[in-house]
Amino acid sequence: METIHELIKARRDKLQAFRDEGIDPYPYNFNRTHTVQAMLEAFEEISEKEQEISLAGRLVAKRVMGKASFAHILDETGRIQMYVRRDDINTEEKPNLYSLFKTKIDLGDWVGIHGTTMVTKTGEKTLHVNDLTLLAKCLRPLPVVKEEAESGERYHEFSDPNERYRNRALDLVVNPEERDAFRTRARIISIMRNMLDKKGFLEVETPVLQPLYGGGTARPFKTHHHQLKKDLYLRIADELYLKRLIVGGLDRVYEISKDFRNEGVDRTHNPEFTMMECYAAFEDYTFMMELVEDIVSSTARELHGSYKVNYGKHELDFTPPWRRVRFFDALKEVTGEDLIDADLQRIRDVAKEKKVTIEDKALKGKALDILFGELVEPGFTRPTFVYDYPIELSPLAKMHRDGGSKLVERFEGFVGGMEIANAFTELNDPSDQRNRFEDQAKARAAGDEEAMALDEEFIAALELGMPPTAGLGMGVDRLAMIMSNRTSIRDVILFPLLRDREES
């Protein structure tokens, strides 16, 4: 009898009860004078003047004691207690208001309240209500979270992650601390944007729908334009378009945008995710290393007041300069072997010795990548730059100025075991770029499905001449995870991609 449908029906009946009283349960506006935070900050002054103020929020606790009640409302800035007495709020115009409050207002309803301040005998700042307005009815039962005033210990939490991610609106109502991750995320983007603007970068927008995807190694999403009868891809990176702008003479550009990769979903990967990419003419990768340090450490300081940030069990210290280690030096530390001149067979031997399996079809670049990912990357909890990568792994990066033909000027930034930045001195020699694309074609022929496709139009743009340029990509979601101390990317993406709900 008392199923979810019954609970909803009971609330609909209460909604009707307001209409029967001639009260519109969905009014058009409400004149709020204070947020909860503003009220608490000005509490002394409001109390002294016996000023009447108005608050609005969602009812999150209700304790009826006959002819008087206590309740709490929650607005965007916090929770506040309200005190309602029958003899205070019933008037000639609204003779039944207290009874409506007592029996027809439910947890979850939006209410506007009007009254004066008071302090209860336990010392809690409270609004002594003399008028109350229903602003919108909550027609579905709300999971009730109870919190002990002293200890802050919580009971009966709405904590099933699956339900939380599927019903984010409810999650944000019931678990208001989850809002903080999104505030942090917004702050990060704002800080990033301010810094780039100040440094003379121009914010631009490049196509999401692309005839040929590129700039990264990943499987794309494919779609179709009907009028043009043309297959299109959702971008996996912004890189090749942003470089065209450098060719065009926009010396410093950046874009903060969604990229889409048709790959695995786990706690650090969502198929659509937010990337910041920026390019600076006349600079090289050392410039970008400092820019990453600058952006991330400033973010830490502005959000946490310190370069030291707690992330899970670790304290991450973002004080510049970060640890820097060359790719092959990092490998050497773990394997005891300098593999910089090694051929594929020697790399395989070392892998075998370290019990790392490398599939038979892998070429040298892939083999190094697996070895590095297996043995070295897990150790990068504290902020670390790995730099000077093998050429096979980086088809868009410029050959190292003194590394012979084996290395490129590239670095990746790792924090908390995650890659958060990837940058290089950009390859701007069109014929070298063509060779690299051809090597990618060989890797693809050898079975590497993620190898890049040859983009003739991009090479044509390079042939117009691209000045020396540094480029950077930063994972905004992962930075948000670190700065908000969340271990799942789903906690910093409002509506993460989920499997279909099970039908039953």
Place this chain on the structure above:
RNA sequence: GAGGGUGUAGCUCAGCUGGUAGAGCAGCGGCCUUUUAAGCCGAAGGUCCCGGGUUCGAAUCCCGGCACCCUCACCA
């Protein structure tokens, strides 16, 4: 992808070696004009994730599936 765990009322969970389903909160009725996890009394509320199997009998045991979580791997 591999291993482990979980799935029972709107929410959080209990339910032993198989005997036919329980608590708290929310909701409903009643009492209560300074409570705060308010309290007290009363009555309700179930596709025990889904599908098979074993059994006289399955929430419980077995098999298969689905979802989520954790660890590891992969995917910059």
